[in-house]
Amino acid sequence: MNAADFEALAPHPPLLHGIEPTIRVGFILSPQFTLLPFAAFIDSLRHAADESDYSRQIYCTWKILAERLDEPIRASCGSLILPEQELKEFGDLNFIVVVGGLLPACLNLSEAHRSFIRHAYDSGITVVGLCTGSFILADLGLLDGRRCAVHHEHQAAFRKLFPKVEVVSDEMYISDRGVLTCLGGTSALDLAFHLIDSHCGKARAVKGLTSLLIERQRSASRFPHRAYGHLAVCGSRKVETAIEIMERHIATPYPIGVLADKVGCSERELCRLFAKYGNESPAETWRNIRLAQGHWLLLNSDRGIAQIASECGFSDAAHFSRWFKATYKETPDAFRRRRRIMMNA
Structure with missing residues (x-):
């Protein structure tokens, strides 16, 4: 089989027009940066940025920034x-992510890089330090008086160099007044999904978690209020797999018979399992997961009702509004107006 044969079997990616990305990241890679935190963070964005596994930069965008475009940046493992x-x-960046690396090499950022990070912070852009990126941010004075996540191996050196910063080593990541840091390694996943959850909604965060095969217990613990999170760890492999598929296809649901086939059982068996573990049919569960994302978007975005309906897999605004009212007892327009009045009161 070649690529053309596979493309003939694969469905075409859904058309998603008019969506403004809510996370727009510029990466700064330090000399001898550590590849794992960078890869974990950028791949979390990649999976959350599109439906299924098409990897288009729709809900999230990212660029790697440097002084010169013709000079590759070498990671600590030697990759360029x-x-x-x-x-x-x-431009429209709202996050600058500084990826640390081997000490002390990663501190050898040029003055242009350091000035860029400082200016970004002064301009109100959220600054993130991955791994020993915390050393870089502290060296720029951006962590004075703040809590900061530092790997236990670097605690002593960090405290000696930056006594004005409160060091934390028993939390995966720290968010303190517009500056975020993480311990390094796979903790970059936790930080990335925290940002995705906060800015794109739980559905996009959970979609990334399931796409990257993050273990179920970790996923459930990171998102305790996730719609139907209890079914993701219910003990039935078929139900858990079905929930993962549902969460990965918010905008593109398909018939339950097709879902059952992907899970490896009959439609009748899948309905029986959902009745046993969730007291709802698979179709009801999938619809309510999509409605929960629509509810989040109404609260946290300025998208129109038609756009939200499309993003959440409903045929049109009327279809979405009908189910939203049946579930939440008011129309999307009424819900949004009421919430805005409450917030401005």
Whole structure:
């Protein structure tokens, strides 16, 4: 089989127009940066940024920034990454992610890089330090008086160098007044999904978690209020797999018979299992997962009702509104107006 044979079997990616990305990241890779935290963070964005596994930059976008585009940046493992955008204007970026690496090499950022990070912070852009990126941010004075996540192996050196920073080593990541840090390694996943959850909604965060095969117990513990999270760890492999598929296809649901086939059972058996573990049919569960994401978007975005309906897999705004009212006892328009009045009171 070649690529053309596979493309003939694969469905075409859904058309998603008019969506403004809510997470727009510029990465700064330090000299001898550690590859795992960078890869964990950027792949979390990749899976959350699109439906299924098409990897289009729709809900999230990212660029690797550097002074020169013709000089690859070498990771601590020896791999080379080619930057994509010069350190100039911020454009529409709302996050600058500084990826640390081997000490002390990673501190040898040029003055242009350091000035860019400082200016981003002063401009109100959220600054993130992955791994020993915390050393870089502290060296710039951005962590004074703040809590900061530091790996236990680097605690002593960090405290000696930066006594004005409160060191934390028993939390995966720390968010303190517009500056975020993580311990390194796979803790970059936790930090990435925290940002995705906060800015894109739980559905996008959970979609990324399931796409990356993050273990179920960790997933459930990170998102305790996730719609139907209890079914993701219910003990029935078929129900758990069905929930993962539902969460990965918010905008593109398909017939329950097709879902059952992907899970490896009959439609009748899948309905029986959902009745046993969730007291709802698979179709009801999938619809309510999509409605929960619509509810989140109404609260946290300015998207129109038609756009939200499309993103949540409903045929049109009327279809979405009908089910939303049946579930939440008011129309999406009425819900949004009421919430805005409450917030402005």
